[in-house]
Amino acid sequence: MKHKSFYDKVYAIARQIPYGKVTSYGAIAKAIGSPKSARVVGYAMNNSSEKDVPAHRVVNRIGMLTGKHHFNGSNLMQQLLESEGLKVVNHQIQDFEQHFWDPQEAIKT
DNA sequence: GGCGTGACTTGAA
DNA sequence: ATTCAAGCCACGC
Numbered sequence: 001m002k003h004k005s006f007y008d009k010v011y012a013i014a015r016q017i018p019y020g021k022v023t024s025y026g027a028i029a030k031a032i033g034s035p036k037s038a039r040v041v042g043y044a045m046n047n048s049s050e051k052d053v054p055a056h057r058v059v060n061r062i063g064m065l066t067g068k069h070h071f072n073g074s075n076l077m078q079q080l081l082e083s084e085g086l087k088v089v090n091h092q093i094q095d096f097e098q099h100f101w102d103p104q105e106a107i108k109t
Numbered sequence: 110g111g112c113g114t115g116a117c118t119t120g121a122a
Numbered sequence: 123a124t125t126c127a128a129g130c131c132a133c134g135c
Contacts, residue, residue, distance in 0.1 A: 005131085005132075006130090006131055006132070007131085007132075024117085024118090025116070025117050025118080026117060026118050026119085029117080029118085029130080030118095034129095034130060034131080035118075035119090035130090036117090036118070036119080036128090036129050036130045036131095037117090037118095037129085037130040037131060038116095038117035038118050038119095038129095038130080039114095039115060039116085039117050039118080039129085039130060039131075040115090040117090040130060040131040040132065041116085041117075041131095042115070042116035042117055043114090043115050043116070043117095043131075043132065043133080044116090044131090044132080045116050046115075046116065046133095047132095047133095048116095055116080058116080059116085060116075060117060060118085061117075061118065061119095065116090066116050066117080067116030068116085069116075070116055071116095
């Protein structure tokens with residue numbers, strides 16, 4: 001595999017999200033080099049179920065659990081985040097910026 | 110092989 | 123300040 005797909009890059013980064021931290025689709029897309037491809041990141045997450053990617057730590061720019069609907073159809077995503085010390089209210093992460101993790105830390109070595 | 114859709118984001122009206 | 127539209131890449135029909 002010479003040319004890694006956009007997805008692979010997404011997985012590579014998302015997989016490195018540390019415990020208790022979260023990031024946004026746009027941040028990952030930006031880290032990859034396509035800040036406008038945030039949608040693709042989200043779509044990639046759609047298949048992340050088969051990957052070792054903690055998709056529950058990936059939310060949109062405002063910290064909203066937009067993808068929670070894609071998990072189990074339950075509040076599993078919220079449960080996981082709360083289990084990691086995060087506060088989730090109304091499907092939204094409280095103090096999102098406080099727990100935000102910069103994907104740039106992953107791509108750089 | 111073309112068109113539409115999707116876990117988003119940003120800029121402009 | 124809010125609403126609309128466009129852009130990005132991959133996948134399904």
